[in-house]
Amino acid sequence: MNAISRPWNRLTLAGKVILPLLFLLAAMTLLLLVGVALGPIPYLADLAYDTVVANLGIVRFVGSVTAILLFTVPTAFIIIYLEMKVIALMNMRLGPNRVGPWGTLQSTVHGFKVLGKEDFTPTGADVPVFTLAPAVVYLAVVMAFLVLPFAPGLVGADMNIGLLYFFAVGSLGVVGLMMAGWSSFNKYSLLGGLRAAAQIVSYEIPLTLAVVGVVLLAGTFSLNSIVLEQNGSFLDWYAFRQPLGFLIFFIAAAAEGARTPFDLTEADSEIVAGPMTEYSGMRYGFFYFAEYVNVFLLSALTVVLFLGGWNAPFDLGGLLAQVGLTVDPTLAPGQLGIGLLFGVALVPPIVILAIALPIWAFRSDVAFWKALVIGFLLFNVLAVGALMLWATASFEAVEGLIWFFAKTYVFVVVFVWMRATLPRVRVDQLMGFAWKWLLPAALVNLFVTAAAIVVVTQIQG
């Protein structure tokens, strides 16, 4: 006993994790070999394949849910970094500049830091509710992604009630905030939770009413169809036919996402951090993830509804195709034979050396290995750039994705810009603004749109 336990005790924590995993890996490899040799593995694989084919709908759903869950994490990281850096530049500071190039890995490090923190539950908290609240907030945001059309054919589920689903699921987040505020046993949390409920429920109304104009024009609730309706030149985007609706929607979206100047739910100078006051560790991280993913989500919805989604303002893919960047459909890589091997094996080192040698030769302070690293990185950038150009020219989905993200991040930056510039409104001003100004304006927008549609259809015939 002692002979085993002593070396085990000498291992570090990482060792204690890795060593059993190594044994497990060895055992599984052995099992796999035996299984393939004796037959059950191919049989099971066939069975699994048949099951997948038989339940393609479910598999597609699970696949898209997984993809979206995985997609939210880098999105949140990017937006957190963007916010830190952009606000810093607007404040005339440097912002994050230590971790990674230009501090780009700062939000990743923040993520790991949050993961490593103690998960603390305060005395007197309602433990099950307190534990569930971050999950509810996060899932509400993530589930709303399901109906968002990213590119032609790239949509989680093209529901015919997509927009209704979006608002229904998206506003579930307020339930989580209420749960957090109520269960934390903290008066600041309570105030924050109630503020969140009042604010988000109030702004839901102008938000949805502003969208009804778009729905009337498009004649559908499906987000994918709304994007397809805006096909053509950029003058067909609904922002030009619904300018008032666009404005109302954007303002209400800022309030819905609890962004400055409507960030009353987490007003740090008043109620410390609102519903998140008592949270620590990754639970707190979930709230933040949800917030930043929500920023992306609302920007994306603005783009989908009013700015043509993945529709291009001008035909970039066609332009690139004319230059000759499309793939030749007759060309199969296998035809190149040994040339393919030489190309893959020789082109990268040659290009890397071609970049590295001048740097090494003309910059005396750069060591050769550093020049090689720089060359490698630059080559990668070039290769990815070339690949992206080629993909943009060849595939409609890639081009759509690029336009979609470009437009969305414009709005994300606008949200960040607002945060850097504006102070916070007061709670009574917030409510007054929603009910006295936004709601009547949204109703006017709705009536004018409906009347215009009736008149136009009468005239046409």
Added chain:
Amino acid sequence: MTTEPKTRIRSLDDPLLMVDTPATIYDAIPPYPPRTEREAEFYALREGEMLVNLGPQHPSTHGVLRVVLKIDGERVVDLDPVLGYLHRGVEKICENSDWHMVVSHCDPLEYIASMFSELVPVMAAEQLLDVRVPRRAEYIRVLACELNRISSHALFMGWLALDLGGLTPILYGFIERDEIVEMLAALTGQKLLFNYMRIGGVNGDLNHEFLSRLGDWMAHAGQRIEDSQTLINENEIFVKRTKGLGVVDRETALRMCLSGPPLRATGIPYDVRRAHPYSVYPELEFEIPTREEGDSYARYLLHLDEIKQSIHIIDQVLHKMPDGPITAKLPRLLRPRPGRAFAAIESPRGHYAVYAMSDGSDQPFRLRIHDPSYFNLQTVGLLTPGHLVADTMAIMASLDPIMGGVDK
């Protein structure tokens, strides 16, 4: 109503208390029976009311002020400021230290503008010693003080915006403050607590680095402060949140012993620099900006006006700066005549005064410090009830208290 405590008063650290009442120790209610009528009334809650602890650790209380808010929903019904978390007994410490050491002890009182809090005891000691301060030293004092006033005001305007949720103005305020702090560091060797004033003069003469930094800064100062404030001056949200908020009328202002910008924002042109002139201010030309409204927005704008006046003063001081010694000749150990002295100056927060008594020994017999932050802060109790929780911050920030001076 004074009720005798029936049981022994339990400390909050008492482990038994934690066991008996596991959750309520976080309440704002003090763990002893009410000591005064006011306390009994305040801590008795009606239906729907709630006590919230604002501080001593809270993002927007500017130090360690604790305010117990009695709120009904979001509306503040009443509030009870609890002071003393930063009490160090400076006045008592001063009684046990040499006259020269008094300067360093008074230094951190108004730590945002410590030139002022060290100037006052120095002036009181000079009155007791009947010493004439050289004119160059007086001019240097005015120069340093006005610079410090600008840095303090620039920071105030950022703070107010920060408490209203604006992230950027505070950093623009810090741009000015950084430059001024670097300047004063070149002059005094310190960045926050300068220890620059000496009884009978100042610690060091103007040097090249200070003057070159000052020249650089003066070239663009006024314009840049005004530019950076355009971010919030006419911002609709900012104006709507501060206009008509925390209005003080003249009678209340005088009754509550307000001074400095909060007083001048009500229209009373009281400025110690003109009302009870000291140093070389009678020789300098400047206006006392006032506003009529008396609300938070007026207080904010007044700070901007005062910055312009301060820049004007610095301009004149640099033109009129005489040559000569920077300290009076004094013995190393000071033994002022027995007697009393009163010195008052206009600090960025108002009427800052020291009343000193000497018994002829080398230590002050009594040193009473009148800090304007304390008197400005006491209006919070009048202004806040009826407003929302968010407005409490705006009102407190617009009064600009420095807790170092309030708690002493």
